[in-house]
Amino acid sequence: MKSAVIVFPGSNCDRDVAVALTRITGTAPAMVWHGDQAIPNVDLIVLPGGFSYGDYLRTGAIAAHSPVMGEVKTRAAKGVPVLGICNGFQILTESGLLPGALVRNVGLHFICRDVHLKVESADSMFTRRYKKGQQIKIPIAHADGNYRADAETLRRLEGEGRVAFRYVNAKGEATEQGNPNGSANNIAGIFNEKRTVLGLMPHPERAIEQLLGGSDGRAFFEGIAA
Amino acid sequence: MTVRPEANMETLAREFGMSAEEYALSVEIMGRTPNVTELGIFSVMWSEHCSYKSSKKWLRKLPTTAPWVVCGPGENAGVIDIGDGMVAIFKMESHNHPSFIEPYQGAATGVGGILRDVFTMGARPIANLNALRFGDPKHPKTRQLVSGVVAGIGGYGNCVGVPTVGGECTFHPRFNGNILVNAMTVGLARKDKVFYARAAGIGNPVVYVGSKTGRDGIHGATMASAVFGAEVEAKRPTVQVGDPFTEKLLIEACLELMATDAIVAIQDMGAAGLTSSSFEMAGKGGLGIEIDLDKVPQRETGMSPYEIMLSESQERMLMVLKQGREGEAERIFKKWELDFAVVGTLTDTGRLVLKHKGQVAADMPVAPLSEQMPEYARPWVPSPPRPMVDASTVPAPDDIAAALRTLISCPDIASKRWIYEQYDHMVMADTLQRPGGDAAVVRIHGSDRGLALVTDCTPRYCDADPKMGGAQAVAETWRNITAVGAKPLAVTDCMNFGNPERPEIMGQFAGCIEGMAEACKALDFPVVSGNVSLYNDTGAVGVQPTPAIGGVGILDNLRVMQTIAIKAAGNALLLIGETKGHLGASLYLREVAQREDGAPPPVDLTAERRNGDFVRDTIRTGRPLATHDCSDGGLLIAVAEMAMAGGIGAALTIPASTVPLHAFLFGEDQARYVLEVPEADVAGILARAKAEDVPAAKIGTTGGAALTVNGAWAISVGDLKVANEAWLPAYMAGKA
Amino acid sequence: MKARVHITLKQGVLDPQGKAIASALHHMGFAGVEGVRQGKFLELDLKSTDRAAAEKEVRTMCERLLANTVIEDYAVELVK
């Protein structure tokens, strides 16, 4: 399992996701500087969390035009799996690899805490170690995680089973109270059509051991490694 | 800045905040009348903020050494050995005045500044903390200040990707006109890779990196030393805007260059920017420095030498490189898209010479500016001692549960979740104990050891009795580190006081220092760095004296780490330490009895040490299930916090004694801890305590959904939690 | 030449910031505010002296970076 983590100026979860990949897949990812147009031959490309370019203008917008993103798009088109976590998800929507947009949380604040998620689809390399409908606890840490898309796009995402994770309350219900940021349909993560590209706001790499407060993120990386 | 005729220099000196004597001394050092640029340099170098002229005499009384101290006060940050070839580098700093004027940017740039103090020494920052004091929640400005400061701290720290893992936040009307915003950063470095500011090597290039210089914050350092008054308005343009994105790049670029051996000396540009950084580096190395101001990257056109030297633009560093290594360094900074310029060279003249457009803009001796820096033995009067409060004269509440509810939801004890959830406290994926407990615990990356980090101070105690308050702040910091199972190693401090020209304020300062010094000595807890912020007053009202203490400890075995949450029903709760029912200056007195008087709880440093060492040993060997110290609000608040964190209740049975029940429950006696232990371990622990002369007793049993005292006053843990969690969000939403 | 660019949320797109501002204004007693929409305003300094070419170029910048056309509209105005 060879992977590459793209490092943008301002990425700050690059090391965290590299640690998770190394520990769980057994192989350290290649760290690829955004200015390099070449990405080694890998089985997975990761866009990590953080504040690429300070999140200035719009979150993920400037990074989406970084030289390396052209190559990411090419690989994605060839079916190479691409994972965007938090800022990575924002970069994926800004670059058009995933539909919709992520705007300011309804409460306007940055929110860092554990949230409950429901796994809506186990039918992807990222989620195959979970069960459909399983409830997990993973931290979020973002100010702009409010997923927005037009009604038609939402219908398509739902209809095609492309919602990967949904925010839920402690009882597993997708209520407003269980929705930390106001996302449409409580969406926390979505796939592309072929389910080879996943973007999600929560940070599974922060939940890989009990000492960190939970290990529900492990299965995510185990699925990737499998 | 218009150039003035020489005759006006003395007037200008006064405008710059220099006294007549200071001006005369500057003329004497120069051997002539200084020009505007030179005078500006004197004024910032000798400002209270940069020179510590009122406080230095007292700061010398603090103990600063221990076998594990690698570098004490005097450098950008303190350095302590934490074993395995690693050091922790840390410091706390105030950004009080700027945060009052512009809360978001003031707080944000405070975080940026303290981060630079730490990474300039070669450390990767791994944690931020912040100690905040605001005015009365009912004061019309308070809400906006809280909102802006918290957003600013989060906005900066989250973006640079350093977790903000702890801090404190309290309210009192004495902070209505002067809030306190103290930020602390902790970093990790290899012991053989610590960088200092001492310049060396005549002919070596002096290099400027980071952001461009603008006109921002000119005379910010003197502003931080000026009493607030009506002219606050006029000083507004001195506010600086932080750029955390650039700071993040600067951290990465500096650490990348530090991995080579190209750097001789490095110093961040903090207060008084290029002036203090160049004087500091040259001064420490006993050398001269020549700078070509035209080479300084500038954001605006037409900047004068005065403006360039005094600018407080953020995210900038100055360093001395080995000759011939400029290209290598430049490549790194260009990769990170930062400005890089060779702006000068080290000389053997012992003078700072500034060139600007082909002219000499300033030429002044380096050493005398620090050697002859004014130092004041300001007059001081000790604070009159307040009478002890006899607990039996304080009315008992009709309903203990109601008093508990009042306290658990009062602004000082109410949960600060609304604050810390706006901080990314988990980035770097090593935060093992999040905000909400006694001390944050951050793993030393890649190891099974951790650092315990905390900030603490109880200003109402310091106000009541500065010496006791100073000792208490250190003791509580030490206790919080102990309570997670760690060994306390060293502290940084941030001394926030009023106008030092008032003898009673100097008396508070002297008293706090004396108490801190005694506690630091008794607890082997030296001060390795710190910061002083004076003139925190508006009109005649000064802040409560606030010597904020930031503590660092080491947890050698993460598996024994304690949290405050009750883990299961059916376990015993033990109280370690003696309870005399001290209600003076307590929160019970203030919030329930509506009185703010009395002496604070006495700090018995021998007992503090003995009880703390006992608790730490018990954690290492016996593994309690939960540990919490008693502080604000006393025993019942401590137990309530343990219950709320675990979602499990407890039945307390308070032993009959001469101490009135409400004083036992709410007294703020020091040196106490509550431990949750399995019933089977109780006898053993109590026996050991007895053998070691540590007061200890079983005071209750865990279980159920409520907290009860002597079988009565049941209050559900759920209700407590609601009361504790509700206040701050409701207040911030304008509903409380 | 200078370009002034207004970037506003498309009709129907939720505007949490605008909503929050409106409600803050209400709390402060400005009862006459019926709604607020927040947008961005950019001023660009351009080397170009050719108005038409400049406008075209700025529109390209908007399409490619400055606006997220999934949720935002933009308007370009050349001055001087």
Next chain:
Amino acid sequence: MKARVHITLKQGVLDPQGKAIASALHHMGFAGVEGVRQGKFLELDLKSTDRAAAEKEVRTMCERLLANTVIEDYAVELVK
């Protein structure tokens, strides 16, 4: 009535956002951009029909909430 409010950074105040946008545009090949300043643009719907009164009220809103007058300037424009 509608009010259009422009909030811009005061001269000399650092604009990290503008700086980052300008450099991104350069990287994308828009070499003719000499500088970018980012500001906010607010549109307020007002009940008022009295232009002078409305303008005065919006200016008060700017002073008290919308603009951070320590570092920002604002301009108010009323449109029907």
